[in-house]
Amino acid sequence: MKKRKNYSLHDLAARFGGHVLGNGDTLINQIATLGNAQSGHLTFLASSKYRTQLASTQASAIIISSADAELTSLPRLVCDHPYLYFAKVSAFLNPSLSLSPGIHASAVIGKGAHIDETAHIGPHVVIGAGARIGKGSTLMAGCSIGEGTVIGDNALLYPHVVVYHNCIIGQRLIAHSGAVIGADGFGLAMDGDHWLKIPQIGRVRIGDDVEIGANTTIDRGALDDTVIEEGVKLDNQIQVAHNVHIGAHTAIAGCVGIAGSTTIGRCCKIGGSAGILGHLNIADHVEISSFTLIAKSISQPGSYTGTFPSSSHDEWRKNAVHLRHLDALAEKIKNLQQEHEIFKKEVLQGKK
C-alpha cells in the first residue's frame, strides 16, 4: 500500500471552508468514524446520538458544528453541515478508481469500435462493433458492451457490467458489478394459447453523473427509449422496466421494482424494496417509504407510505384475521349506530 498524503486542518479549511479551532497544523490523511479513528484520522460528529463517543475517540481531529464545537478539545474544523463537509473531505482524500490507459491483450474489440486512447479496457472485456468508449473511462474485467453503444467520458464500470447494444450513456457513469443495462423489456402479447414476444427495439439513455448499483437491471424500451436523467442514483438490485423515465437527481434504494412506462419526477427519494406499478406518473420531490407499493399516480410532492406494521407473530395472527372482514366490521358499526339512533328516538318519543 502506498503512503497516504497528509493535509493540515488549515489546508482543508482553505479548500472546503469552515474555521479551525485548536492546532490547525494537525495533519490528517484519512477519514474515520469516532469509534474506529486512529492517529492521523479526521472524524466527524454529524448526529448528537454519537456525542458519547467524543471522549474516547482516538482521532487526531474532528469536523463539528458550531453548536457542538465546545463539546471537545480536539483540533477541529467547525462548519454548518458536518456530514456534507465530511463527504467533501472524504471524496477529496479518496478519489475514485482510475486505472492506467490501454487495452488488455485478452479484450475483444469489435469492428469499428472507437475506444479513446486514455481509456482503460480490462481483461476479458468485450466491446461490440461500432461502440464508443469516452476519455478516461475504465472498464474493469469482463465487462460486455453491445454493438453501437456509446459510453461517455470518465465512466467507471466495475467487473462484469453488461450494457446491451445501441444504448447511450453520458459522462461519469459509475456502474457496479452485475448491473445489466439494456436487456429486453418484458413485452408479450397473448396469441391464442401462448405468448408472443414483442421485440424490444427501444434503447436505454442515461444522463451524466448517474450511479448504478450491483445487479441492478434497466431494460431497454419496447419502441421508445427507457430514460434515466442526469444525477440519478440507483442502489443495488433495482429493476427498472421498459420505458420507465426517471427524473434528474432522484435517488432509489435497493431492491425497488418499477414497472413499465412509469414516469418518476426529479429529486424523488424512494425507499428500499418499494414498488411502483406501471403507467403511473410520480411528481417531483416525492418521497416513498421503504416496502411501500404505489398503485396510483402521485401529483403532489410529499411523503407516501403503505406498510403493514410488524408485531409478534401471535399478536399479528390475532389482528390480521380481521382484515378479511373489515367491510363487515364497518357495516356492523353502521348498523349499530342506526339501531341506537332509532331506539333512542323511540324512547324519547315515549313509545317504550
Next chain:
Amino acid sequence: MKKRKNYSLHDLAARFGGHVLGNGDTLINQIATLGNAQSGHLTFLASSKYRTQLASTQASAIIISSADAELTSLPRLVCDHPYLYFAKVSAFLNPSLSLSPGIHASAVIGKGAHIDETAHIGPHVVIGAGARIGKGSTLMAGCSIGEGTVIGDNALLYPHVVVYHNCIIGQRLIAHSGAVIGADGFGLAMDGDHWLKIPQIGRVRIGDDVEIGANTTIDRGALDDTVIEEGVKLDNQIQVAHNVHIGAHTAIAGCVGIAGSTTIGRCCKIGGSAGILGHLNIADHVEISSFTLIAKSISQPGSYTGTFPSSSHDEWRKNAVHLRHLDALAEKIKNLQQEHEIFKKEVLQGKK
C-alpha cells in the same frame, strides 16, 4: 447500420390478415409509437386513450381496429386485435439476434462437449465437459455452461448467462445477462449449533420457448428437479427456489420470489414483486397482483390480491396504528352490540 427492408401494407395484409384502407402500396420498414413514428414507420392504436395522438402522428401507416378505422385517414391495416397484430408485424420486422456460426478463439470448451457446427460461441464463453449446444444456438460473451448440461436448438443466451452442470434446456430458450440457472437451492439442516448444507443433486429442466430475464435465478432441485414448462416467461430478478414447478405459459413479472417446492399451474399471471411461500399449490389460470404474498394454496382460478394501500405518510401513521389493535376493536364492537341489546331488552321489559 444496414438499410432496413421495406414492405407494403398489401404485403403485410397478405401475411398477417386484416384488410387495407387507403394506399396499400405504402411502404413501411419499422414499427413505432404514435408519438415517435416517422416516415416509413407503421404505428398502431391499441387503446382509446392514445386517440388524441392520431392527428399529429408522423407515421406512414397505422394498425387499427375496425371500430376505430374511421378516426384517421392514414393508410391503415384494419384488424380485430391491433396489439397482437402489431406484435406479429414487429416480430417479423425485427427477428431475434442470431450471430454467425463458429467458436471464438478465446472460448474454452470442455472434453466431450458437443457443439453443433451452426452454433455461435462468443468470446470467453466456457462450456463444461460433456455439455451439448444445439443447432443455431447463440451464446454471447462470457456465458458459462456447466458439465453435462444440454441446451437445445436456436437458443439465445445474452452475455454472462450462467447455467450450472447437468441442466436440461429445450428449444429456443432466450436468457438475458446475469441469469443463473441451476445454482444450489437453499437446503440446510440444523445440526446442533450450526447449519449443515444439504447437497443439491437435482437439476433444472426447462421446456421449449422459455424466456428468462436479466439476473433471474432458478435453483436446481435438492433431490428431484426444478421444472419450468414450455412457454413460461420470466421477467428480471425473479427468484425460483429448488423444486418449484411452473406450469406452461405462465408469465411472471420482475422481482417475484417463489419459495421451495411450490407448484404453479399453467397460464398463470403473477405481478411484480409478489411472493409465494413454499410447498403450496397454485391452480391453473390464477392471477396474482403485484406485491401480494400468497401464503396458502389456491385451488380456484381467479384474481388474488393482498396489498396495503399507500397514502400520505401522516394519514398512514394515523390509520396504521389501529392495525395492532384490530382484535380489540372487533371485541369492543361485539361488546357494545351486546350491551345495547341487553339495555334495549331491559327498557322494553319496563325494568327501567
Next chain:
Amino acid sequence: MKKRKNYSLHDLAARFGGHVLGNGDTLINQIATLGNAQSGHLTFLASSKYRTQLASTQASAIIISSADAELTSLPRLVCDHPYLYFAKVSAFLNPSLSLSPGIHASAVIGKGAHIDETAHIGPHVVIGAGARIGKGSTLMAGCSIGEGTVIGDNALLYPHVVVYHNCIIGQRLIAHSGAVIGADGFGLAMDGDHWLKIPQIGRVRIGDDVEIGANTTIDRGALDDTVIEEGVKLDNQIQVAHNVHIGAHTAIAGCVGIAGSTTIGRCCKIGGSAGILGHLNIADHVEISSFTLIAKSISQPGSYTGTFPSSSHDEWRKNAVHLRHLDALAEKIKNLQQEHEIFKKEVLQGKK
C-alpha cells in the same frame, strides 16, 4: 459419468449412528425422495405427510424414526432425526465440487497475488494485485477478485462471482454465480441541488463456513466494515447494505433487503422477501416471517410478522378501502360507546 460407490446400511450406521432393521447388507449409492427413488437409492421419511408414499417407493432402503419404523418392511436405518440423518448421509455421498489444482492459461493474475498451489483457478478468472487465495480453493470461470482481497482455504466460488478489493474472507466460503461482494454502499450527501457520492472505504469481512447465494450483493462499509460472521447462510438475491453486521449462524432466505448499519443477532432466521430498515438492532434467535418489514429494533427473541393476508381481488377491494379510514372507524366506535353510556345513564336517571 463415473460409477458411484456403494455403501451398506451397516457401513452407514457405523459412520452416522442409528440402528439397522432388515437386511443391513443392502447396498446404496445415492439419496432420493420416496417418489423418485430407484434401486440402489436410500430414501427417508421426515414428515408423516409422506407416509402414503411408503408403500410404492422403489428405494432399496429408508431412513426412518423409531416411531415410524414399523410402517415399512424396507431395510431401514432407524434414528432420532431422519431429516438430519439424511442430510449427513447426503453430504457424505455427494461431496462438494473440488477441481484439480492449477491456474488456467486464460486467467489473469495481478502483481504480488499469492495463489496457493493447491487452488484451482478457472478460465478467464482475474485476480488483482496482492490478493491471496487459500489452500484447496476453487474459483470457477470468470470470477473476479479485487486487489488485496484475501480468500481463505477450501473456498468454492462458482462462475462469475465478483469480490471487490481489500475484502477478507474466511475458510470454506461457498459463493454462487453472480454474487457481488464489496461493491460500494449507497452513501450520498445532498450538496445543494445534487447528490455527492461518499467514498466507501470500509471492507467486507466474512467469517468461516459462510454460503452466499446467486446474485446476492453485500456492500462494503462506508468507513468501518460490513461484517458477516461465521456460519451465516444467505440465499439468492439478498441485498446487504453497507455496515450491516450479521451474527453467526443466521440464515436468510431469498430476496431479503437489509438496509445500512443494521445489526442482526446470532442464529436468526429471516424469511424470503422480508425487509429490515437501517440502523436497527435485531436480537439473537429472532425469526422474521417472509414478506415482513421490520421498522423498529427487536430486543426479544421470538417470531415477528407483518404481512397483509391475500384474498380474492374483489374481496380485497371491499376490505382494503377501510384501511384508509381505520382511524375514523375507531373514533366512530368510541363516540358510539360514549353516546350509549350517556343515553343509558339518562334513562336510568329517569330523565326520559
